Amino acid sequence: MPYSYWLIHFLFRAKLYFTRRTINYFSQTNSFTVLCHILIGLFTFYFAQNCILLGAQSITSGGRLILNQAFPRSLLPLSSAISAARQFLPTLPVYISIVIIGKLVLSDTQLPGFTWNYLLIPIILILLTITSFGLSLLFATMNVYFRDTTKLLSYIMRIWLYASPVLWQPDMLTGWYRAILYLNPLGPILSANSRIWIDGMTPTPSQLIGCLFWAITSILLGGYFFISRERDFAVRI
Amino acid sequence: MPSASKPLAQMPDNLAVKIENLSISYKINVESKKTLKNAVMRASRGERVRTRTVEAVKNLTLDIPHGSVVGIVGANGAGKSTLMRSIAGILPPTTGRISVNGRISTLLALGVGFNQALSGRDNIILGGLAAGMSRSEIESQTDAIAEFADLPEGFIDMPVRTYSAGMYSRVAFSVAVNMTPDILLLDEALSAGDAAFKEKSFNRMRQLCAEARTILIVSHALSSLNELCDQAIWLHKGQMLASGKPEDITEQYLKFLNVGELPSSYEDL
Numbered sequence: 232m233p234y235s236y237w238l239i240h241f242l243f244r245a246k247l248y249f250t251r252r253t254i255n256y257f258s259q260t261n262s263f264t265v266l267c268h269i270l271i272g273l274f275t276f277y278f279a280q281n282c283i284l285l286g287a288q289s290i291t292s293g294g295r296l297i298l299n300q301a302f303p304r305s306l307l308p309l310s311s312a313i314s315a316a317r318q319f320l321p322t323l324p325v326y327i328s329i330v331i332i333g334k335l336v337l338s339d340t341q342l343p344g345f346t347w348n349y350l351l352i353p354i355i356l357i358l359l360t361i362t363s364f365g366l367s368l369l370f371a372t373m374n375v376y377f378r379d380t381t382k383l384l385s386y387i388m389r390i391w392l393y394a395s396p397v398l399w400q401p402d403m404l405t406g407w408y409r410a411i412l413y414l415n416p417l418g419p420i421l422s423a424n425s426r427i428w429i430d431g432m433t434p435t436p437s438q439l440i441g442c443l444f445w446a447i448t449s450i451l452l453g454g455y456f457f458i459s460r461e462r463d464f465a466v467r468i
Numbered sequence: 469m470p471s472a473s474k475p476l477a478q479m480p481d482n483l484a485v486k487i488e489n490l491s492i493s494y495k496i497n498v499e500s501k502k503t504l505k506n507a508v509m510r511a512s513r514g515e516r517v518r519t520r521t522v523e524a525v526k527n528l529t530l531d532i533p534h535g536s537v538v539g540i541v542g543a544n545g546a547g548k549s550t551l552m553r554s555i556a557g558i559l560p561p562t563t564g565r566i567s568v569n570g571r572i573s574t575l576l577a578l579g580v581g582f583n584q585a586l587s588g589r590d591n592i593i594l595g596g597l598a599a600g601m602s603r604s605e606i607e608s609q610t611d612a613i614a615e616f617a618d619l620p621e622g623f624i625d626m627p628v629r630t631y632s633a634g635m636y637s638r639v640a641f642s643v644a645v646n647m648t649p650d651i652l653l654l655d656e657a658l659s660a661g662d663a664a665f666k667e668k669s670f671n672r673m674r675q676l677c678a679e680a681r682t683i684l685i686v687s688h689a690l691s692s693l694n695e696l697c698d699q700a701i702w703l704h705k706g707q708m709l710a711s712g713k714p715e716d717i718t719e720q721y722l723k724f725l726n727v728g729e730l731p732s733s734y735e736d737l
Binding site: 295376 | 494496497503504507553556557558559574576598
């Protein structure tokens with residue numbers, strides 16, 4: 232399908248220009264704060280990405296096990312989510328160390344010190360895990376029927392990264408454009424995450440509602456799709 | 469595919485497995501590549517997915533009492549493995565029902581679920597957890613299972629990727645037969661290991677029979693079936709052609725295959 236490859240190529244070019252603009256925007260603001268926003272955004276996004284990608288492959292790669300052992304199939308994507316979480320958690324001390332060093336060395340940093348709002352981070356991460364796990368169930372099921380889903384997913388994840396508030400800040404979107412943030416399942420979570428880590432503030436009610444909405448929607452949708460097709464896996468693999 | 473579970477209360481206590489009018493059929497995709505790209509291209513041409521229906525098991529009814537050892541014979545593609553997978557709860561019945569009374573341990577393929585990077589001892593624990601045992605239950609049996617596998621010294625604590633095929637199958641067989649299952653399903657697992665280990669395996673199987681465990685064995689080693697089983701069934705193209713004493717069934721089966729009573733035919737077909 233040459234058209235689709237052309238389209239993906241075009242999208243990447245467009246995203247590249249967009250990123251350049253973003254860098255220009257960021258150069259006018261506090262660079263260390265921006266760096267910290269990108270860092271924590273990337274770490275968090277890659278956790279979701281690993282959870283979804285590993286989970287999507289888990290059923291087809293566990294084919295022999297599925298054919299020869301009776302067990303709840305959802306354990307395979309769940310183990311992928313746990314594996315992704317184990318990769319992600321060590322990145323938090325790295326980020327905290329960078330922030331501490333930055334605050335000690337640089338005088339113009341705008342990052343907050345310790346605030347009680349940091350206690351909300353585990354809740355945000357739990358919601359992120361639920362959202363990612365729900366999506367991984369959806370894609371794992373799709374991958375049983377269409378074996379190129381994971382290949383397609385790797386492209387989708389790249390585009391998803393640029394469409395998420397990782398390389399740009401959520402407040403860059405104003406008016407109706409803010410809808411883009413809430414149509415993205417990871418948008419409200421990444422915005423809320425950045426608001427706590429970077430601004431030291433409580434997430435806005437709309438961010439929290441967005442996080443909850445996408446966590447519930449993705450786990451219900453992914454879970455239903457997975458459970459309704461689970462009995463087919465041993466035949467389709 | 470419809471579910472076919474049945475409350476255990478309706479099953480006679482003396483039965484370990486009750487199979488009623490079981491049929492298993494499934495559609496296989498004839499397309500060489502099951503991809504989203506092909507699906508989109510096909511849809512754009514207005515074509516439908518080409519599938520073929522395979523009837524793996526047809527209208528099978530069978531009662532297996534507790535403590536019986538049932539051998540299943542049949543040519544390749546007869547539906548033996550499908551039947552075993554269905555009893556294990558892996559493949560759902562299309563019609564009919566299977567009722568199981570007891571904990572099942574399966575050895576349908578050797579070393580499934582083993583982690584190549586972990587040691588044999590760790591994989592014994594992994595296998596036990598997969599079989600539904602608690603960690604303390606497994607840990608109390610780990611040494612006995614490791615001893616049963618009888619690997620060369622030190623190998624049990626080495627990663628299984630360093631094992632030979634024979635050593636690998638020994639550990640897998642040891643895990644399956646030592647999990648104290650109520651019902652043990654073995655598919656072509658009797659040929660694990662060398663002659664000494666085979667004898668040990670047979671003794672363990674006899675011990676399980678004496679403990680009134682229910683065992684279902686799929687094997688082409690007819691002499692082993694004659695020795696171990698007290699009942700045999702013959703499957704052909706998904707249908708049960710005969711059931712009865714193992715000697716009678718294997719004899720009928722050999723006549724059907726037209727290979728005669730050669731030593732090789734009794735050993736491994």
